[in-house]
Amino acid sequence: MQTSLVGDGVMRLHPDGEQWTSATKIELSPCYLLTVRVIRARNIHQADVLSQTDCYVSLWLPTASTDKLQTKTIKNCKDPVWNETFYFRIQGQVKNVLELRLYDKDVVTEDDHLFTVYFDIAKLSLGEQVFMHFKCDAQGKEELEVGFALDNISGPPETIITNGVLVSRKICCLEVQVVEKKKKKHKKSASKKEFLFKVKGSYEGTQDITLGSDPVFSSTAPATFHYAKYKQPTLDVTLPGKKPHSSIQSCLYDRNAGSPNVELHSLPSGKKMILAEDKGFDLHVKAEDCPDHLDIRLGFDLCVEEQDFLHKRQKCVAAALKKVLQLEQDLLDHETPVVAIMTTGGGMRSLTALYGTLLGLKKLHLLDCATYLTGLSGTTWTMSNLYRDADWSQKDLDKQISEARKHMTKCKINSLSMEYLKYYKKQLCQRKREGYKTSFIDLWGLVLESLLHDGKDNHKLSDQQRAIDRGQNPLPIYTAVNVKNNYSTLDFKEWVEFTPYEVGLLKYGAFVRSEDFGSEFFMGRLMKKLPESRICFLEGMWSSLFSLNVLYIWNLSHSSEDFWHRWTQDKIDNIEEEPLLPLKPHELRTRLFTPPGPLGSAIRGALTDRLSIAKEHNFLKGLQMHKDYLENKHFCRWKDTVLDTFPNQLTESEEYLSLVDTGFFINTSIMPLLRPERKVDVILHLNYSAGSQVQALDQTCKYCSDQGILFPRVELNEEDRKKLKECYLFEGAETPGAPILLFFPLINDTFQNYKAPGQKRSESEREDGKVDLYGCCSPYSTYSVRYTEQVYDRLVQLSEYNILNNEDLIMQALHTAVERKRQKKK
Numbered sequence: 001m002q003t004s005l006v007g008d009g010v011m012r013l014h015p016d017g018e019q020w021t022s023a024t025k026i027e028l029s030p031c032y033l034l035t036v037r038v039i040r041a042r043n044i045h046q047a048d049v050l051s052q053t054d055c056y057v058s059l060w061l062p063t064a065s066t067d068k069l070q071t072k073t074i075k076n077c078k079d080p081v082w083n084e085t086f087y088f089r090i091q092g093q094v095k096n097v098l099e100l101r102l103y104d105k106d107v108v109t110e111d112d113h114l115f116t117v118y119f120d121i122a123k124l125s126l127g128e129q130v131f132m133h134f135k136c137d138a139q140g141k142e143e144l145e146v147g148f149a150l151d152n153i154s155g156p157p158e159t160i161i162t163n164g165v166l167v168s169r170k171i172c173c174l175e176v177q178v179v180e181k182k183k184k185k186h187k188k189s190a191s192k193k194e195f196l197f198k199v200k201g202s203y204e205g206t207q208d209i210t211l212g213s214d215p216v217f218s219s220t221a222p223a224t225f226h227y228a229k230y231k232q233p234t235l236d237v238t239l240p241g242k243k244p245h246s247s248i249q250s251c252l253y254d255r256n257a258g259s260p261n262v263e264l265h266s267l268p269s270g271k272k273m274i275l276a277e278d279k280g281f282d283l284h285v286k287a288e289d290c291p292d293h294l295d296i297r298l299g300f301d302l303c304v305e306e307q308d309f310l311h312k313r314q315k316c317v318a319a320a321l322k323k324v325l326q327l328e329q330d331l332l333d334h335e336t337p338v339v340a341i342m343t344t345g346g347g348m349r350s351l352t353a354l355y356g357t358l359l360g361l362k363k364l365h366l367l368d369c370a371t372y373l374t375g376l377s378g379t380t381w382t383m384s385n386l387y388r389d390a391d392w393s394q395k396d397l398d399k400q401i402s403e404a405r406k407h408m409t410k411c412k413i414n415s416l417s418m419e420y421l422k423y424y425k426k427q428l429c430q431r432k433r434e435g436y437k438t439s440f441i442d443l444w445g446l447v448l449e450s451l452l453h454d455g456k457d458n459h460k461l462s463d464q465q466r467a468i469d470r471g472q473n474p475l476p477i478y479t480a481v482n483v484k485n486n487y488s489t490l491d492f493k494e495w496v497e498f499t500p501y502e503v504g505l506l507k508y509g510a511f512v513r514s515e516d517f518g519s520e521f522f523m524g525r526l527m528k529k530l531p532e533s534r535i536c537f538l539e540g541m542w543s544s545l546f547s548l549n550v551l552y553i554w555n556l557s558h559s560s561e562d563f564w565h566r567w568t569q570d571k572i573d574n575i576e577e578e579p580l581l582p583l584k585p586h587e588l589r590t591r592l593f594t595p596p597g598p599l600g601s602a603i604r605g606a607l608t609d610r611l612s613i614a615k616e617h618n619f620l621k622g623l624q625m626h627k628d629y630l631e632n633k634h635f636c637r638w639k640d641t642v643l644d645t646f647p648n649q650l651t652e653s654e655e656y657l658s659l660v661d662t663g664f665f666i667n668t669s670i671m672p673l674l675r676p677e678r679k680v681d682v683i684l685h686l687n688y689s690a691g692s693q694v695q696a697l698d699q700t701c702k703y704c705s706d707q708g709i710l711f712p713r714v715e716l717n718e719e720d721r722k723k724l725k726e727c728y729l730f731e732g733a734e735t736p737g738a739p740i741l742l743f744f745p746l747i748n749d750t751f752q753n754y755k756a757p758g759q760k761r762s763e764s765e766r767e768d769g770k771v772d773l774y775g776c777c778s779p780y781s782t783y784s785v786r787y788t789e790q791v792y793d794r795l796v797q798l799s800e801y802n803i804l805n806n807e808d809l810i811m812q813a814l815h816t817a818v819e820r821k822r823q824k825k826k
Helices: 304-324 347-363 378-386 398-409 418-434 440-452 461-467 535-542 550-557 562-568 598-608 633-638 695-707 718-722 763-769 789-804 807-825
Strands: 002-005 011-014 024-029 031-042 055-060 081-091 097-104 112-120 129-135 143-152 158-162 166-168 171-180 193-198 206-211 223-228 236-238 247-249 272-277 281-289 339-343 370-375 475-482 494-498 502-505 510-513 520-522 525-528 571-574 591-594 614-617 656-660 682-686 728-730 740-744 754-756
Touching: 031 055, 031 097, 055 081, 097 143, 112 129, 171 206, 206 223, 304 370, 304 475, 304 807, 339 347, 347 378, 347 398, 347 682, 347 789, 370 378, 378 398, 378 440, 378 475, 378 535, 398 440, 398 789, 418 440, 440 535, 461 475, 475 535, 535 614, 682 807, 728 807, 740 807, 754 763, 754 789, 789 807
Parallel strands: 339 370, 339 682, 370 475, 682 740
Antiparallel strands: 002 011, 002 024, 024 158, 031 081, 031 143, 055 097, 097 112, 112 591, 129 143, 158 166, 171 223, 171 281, 193 206, 193 236, 236 247, 272 281, 475 494, 475 656, 494 502, 502 510, 520 525, 571 591, 614 656, 728 740
16 A cells, blocks of 8 residues: 545555546655766867867756756866766656756856756666767767766665655754853853854755853754755854855764764754864754655645535535526536636726626626636736625625725825825835835735725735635635746746635646745745735735736737747757667757857846736745656646746746736636636636737637647637627537636627617717727726726626626526536436
8 A cells, every 4th residue: 555645635545556646645766876977078169269168067956966066177178078977866756957067167257158958867777877978069069978877876765745746855954053161261252153054955044153252051042954855965064263165064973973974864863963073162963854744735636625615605506506597406416517707807997897797797696606706917906805705795796886986986196195105115114024025016016905995904815715615605716927037928927826725836736825825935844934915915916017028018019929039038959969868758858058148148138027026935945846747737738838848947946936917928817717627617708808809818719729728619700800799608519628608808889779788778878878998098098097986887887787788698608508517427
């Protein structure tokens, strides 16, 4: 029997060999010894004008070591020979990609980076030695020769935890304590003694201990370090009065056992040892293995809390559907479809329109038929307002709409008053003291708070659990995307979802409790708990208008970034290697990266830099990619970035998540609904975008097609695209398994002539039907922060009418969904 920790966090047993595709497994996995011998290079081009290249090679294997190792420098030589050997202890279950970087040493300026070779260690066979010749230019003249060997290593296997995409490795806690010895003469010392300790790659990094002037025998509180046990960790100690670089590296010995030169990963667990002795003090160290327990959830199943919600909500939905569809019998569990309300962003326009949409669904008794409600940008403001009330969907929405009207129509200049500016400063300083990395996005969140509320709003995302604990409301899902510096959003973005229960990155199957989001994690363990953010800071991030860059502006008016790619994309080529090793599953091609010149780097920075971005502590920090991550079906569903095949550069290596409004990629919140685990049957796609009403839907269709995600085919003819109707039904019959899609563009069609379905406007009422949504003088601009009462009311009435006027299509979609569920069971 093998023990596994499944997605719901419960320890269970299952027979050996059984596949648990969504489970998080605890495994015992051996480590191996990787030997790398950097032999020589040939025909290296001249990097300096006046002399030949002064070459050295840097070796970087982040899955095995926290240090970048390097050879000696061979001066003034285009055919340098090093013959230097390096050793790495590697874990067989992680993706080990060695980066070999060739540099030209410069005395005055920064060393010139000539090229990088990425070599996948999975190419090597255990017990064999190979000598590789990497062709590093188009003509095949430049060459780097390196020898590799992979062997077994003594010692017990390592305990790892994995979901098939990410791997959490064994971590230890090291305690370092300075014990001051009693002095014979009680003479007070005038100076303090400061010890500096460093474990590179640990969560803590560097710590210091200062001894005071008290002559009485004393021992200070220990310095602690959490580190990956098998990543060749070292403890550097700088003694009092010594230079920072005068340190002791792994010079550990047990005074009783007399065991010199013990490396940190080999320290016996729980045993105190002497690091160094001096006339005035002793240095004690003790390492202990940390429990094999994670504070993040690795898995692709829905969390236990959401599953419990679905069970409760299903009863509410089944009863509501029976009523609105006028069914004779109760719906069984397998006959009850999952209905989702999906919104797009659009600032105050989307905030206002969503109120009208929900009011229309409420009047049709359809709000109780919905299981999910998703949003981004401005619709997240509406959602977070609604979910302050634990029973909002069970009540009349008029009170909520009136409250929003009050804030939409009030004078906004007060938000920039001296009183508010002082409040913003105080709140940002407090947030920084709590441990958050503040930015202009946090200020924007505080401004939103003042625009949409009276005074300070202490509401938090986890507080919304009260609004779904009985299944009484749809489950809210808020969306954002994680981006990366020096890359456009089209080149790199990762979907992030927020629910009252947890926050997670879909591609990695990694989730944290919503109250822990923003706290500091290392290797899946919660290291420093920060106070949960007030929701205004999340609203600022979900609607970060200030995260745009030049490439985004370009993309608004052009369908492609091809013109800019020569300046913004990395120059990476597959290269030839000799000998040609046998192809193995899951291995990566050997590739060559050629860095851009100074001009290219400057242009790239100018095009891709964002004005401001929300930075949150990365809860993936320290985790590593599984050796088979590229074949994992869950990862492949969302694998769409230029760095997906570069495991050393993916999000788990970053200190912070860089989160922006989802609209900077596609103005849609649909992606969480397309997770197969949610089994969504019907989606009400509510579009509140400015400009083109079908652009976001077209982009979604293309994205899903590229990713192999089931989505109905959307076919709109030219006539429809020129003059849209209020609702379209796409049943997805040609794509079995895809959800039924009801598409509601935000347009003013029959509302001009009808104040309610079947009720024509009189001449005196015609003015109320004139809602200019997208004209050059429209009051509904995405950047407008204040409406008149008339402007606000007309938009609420319009979006409500568009729902009421298409009741038949909605009912048709629900009938079809119920029938499909029944047929599927048969």
